[in-house]
């Protein structure tokens with residue numbers, strides 16, 4: 001097959017597997033050998049390695065990014081009568097965990113340039129929550145597509161308002177703000193190890209990062225059915241929320257090449273920006289913020305026609321997100337039904353995500369960029 005017509009993968013997990021097979025396969029075989037599939041030694045080692053990577057005191061691994069969002073809310077005792085501020089332009093899990101606990105997600109619009117929650121709109125969101133008779137308790141900030149939000153500003157706001165701040169870093173693992181890494185930017189950070197995320201395993205997985213040892217102890221209790229110091233005594237409601245030992249072994253092997261993979265993502269993002277910046281709106285990193293480039297998302301008013309053109313040229317693309325959370329069927333009768341979220345609605349019509357993973361080749365980049373320029377007659 002000629003390289004100019006071979007299909008381009010959107011995310012290429014097999015290229016990564018070929019690169020790390022010599023450490024990955026023995027690591028998985030060791031788990032099969034020792035047989036400690038639940039909370040085995042690899043889980044403990046992974047938590048220590050992740051803490052070192054992020055520069056935090058405590059990492060609590062768990063069964064998914066969704067549970068990594070749910071568990072801190074449970075630890076804070078969030079429930080009926082409480083409001084949690086969430087961006088309206090995000091993956092549905094960000095709002096779902098709030099609703100799951102009987103609390104009310106209050107949607108806040110995002111900024112068009114960074115895709116992050118708009119800090120200017122937070123005071124009005126607090127007022128809207130109070131007008132519904134709810135107690136504002138927390139804010140979940142999402143580092144959408146990999147770019148850390150302005151945690152300094154959001155942190156100050158949350159402190160002033162007495163809100164817990166939870167970072168949804170499912171797409172931004174490896175990103176940075178100043179000289180600190182994602183995981184250390186908010187008091188509590190949730191991330192996901194879903195296979196397509198910047199650090200992904202071979203199934204579902206997630207982790208919570210914090211410097212607060214007492215909070216981490218509560219999360220560890222919630223992770224195993226709310227167990228107390230004695231495993232036959234359950235002191236609170238919890239989950240079966242553990243990360244499998246096999247997945248921890250996979251993640252340890254992948255962590256060894258993560259630094260290099262993040263550099264590759266940055267190189268690819270720079271090539272896209274150079275090649276496309278004059279024909280579509282390319283994502284930018286505000287001063288001091290470094291994206292983890294979990295997803296590469298451009299904006300264009302001719303999105304649907306461009307996507308059809310790319311598809312005909314064998315270039316895959318995805319729309320994250322065609323339906324913002326406030327447009328999802330499950331939330332139709334939610335109090336935010338009447339809310340105006342114009343930026344989220346506009347983004348839903350104009351975003352297009354391009355292949356982004358550390359192994360996009362130069363030839364593939366030339367093809368993708370060429371196809372987009374060709375569509376614009378440039």
Ligand SMILES: *Cc1c(COP(=O)(O)O)cnc(C)c1O
Nearest residue numbers: 064065066091093170192193194
């Ligand atoms: C992927 C993702 C999640 C959920 O992670 P899972 O591991 O799939 O449960 C939550 N929030 C955002 C922004 C995500 O991209």
